[in-house]
Amino acid sequence: MHKQLFIPGPVDVRPDVLEKMATPMIGHRSKECTALQESISGKLQKVFQTENVMVLSTSSGSGLMESAIRCCTAKKAAVFSIGAFGDRWYKMAVANGKPADKFRAEDGQATHPEDVEKVLATGEYDLITVTHNETSSGVQNPVGEIAEVVKKYPDVVFCIDTVSSMAGADIPVDKWGVDFCITSTQKCLGLPPGLSMASVSQKAYDRAKAVTNRGLYLDIVEIYDKVVKNYQYPSTPSLPHMFALDYQLDLILAEGLENRWARHAEMAKYIQDWARKYFALFSDERYLSNTVTCIANTRGISVADLNKALGERGMTLSNGYGDLKEKTFRIAHMADATMDDMKKLTTAIEDILGL
């Protein structure tokens, strides 16, 4: 039996979108392929609210995160982390021999504009990374406010991780001046995992050109040049994902971005209220995520047992991430999920726990 997914990626994919993955192949150097990418780029620019160049990578989002920090750090990177995924960005810098410092908030807390101001004012850094939506703690950072600080430092390349929020929350890339904005297919976009995408500014590209040892497969200069030239890629991209993405983007734009964010917000509010009633929220109330809720296990239940019982009813949620396992659990409300899905899940949890 398929278990309905309430985990923060991969998410359930609509059957018609899944079917597009089985489209017969075309040559990746053909005119059809150029047209496919051109179509995807135009639609992604709307979702990202940007005029920057859109690139795809046949890797999950981590690939483009590594590409950004490796290719665009010349001097030193300031990594603002509020959880497991921010920590990963720092590990990527270290693994690639890039000078980097990590500025870590406690789990459940946000990155504040004042923190960023203090760090950038030192003049030591020429790239910063911020996690827009930290999936491990259910915190959505105030990136709009942080962006106002970053704008005062025109030499700094601004990278954000929107892997678990793009298309599930309002992320105006150009208004915020984001140079490298990354997301993956398997979260709010509602596609299978295996492809990621980013908007890349001229500034990020120019920086990368001045950096040596960018690697090859994830070299953003190679990828960007080829996309700008004829909407193709240096190596063979995942065409099945591209067919499905092109189709799903039509559905997303037909729903309307504002409507889509509002649907996510309505589900988020419902799950947050439910969590406050029976448990407590793990995250700082001022910065709750639109797409995933992290619930403090104040009743000391066995999350593993709960998930087992849910599994027998054809559903699954997420235990806490890493050290937060059993101390928290997470419910995703992203992609094509509905209020009915949320109610079905909470009713089942109440029934199983006798709440």
Ligand SMILES: *Cc1c(COP(=O)(O)O)cnc(C)c1O
């Ligand atoms: C899932 C996730 C990642 C990792 O993305 P992959 O596509 O699995 O590589 C990075 N950051 C955040 C915030 C995520 O939720």
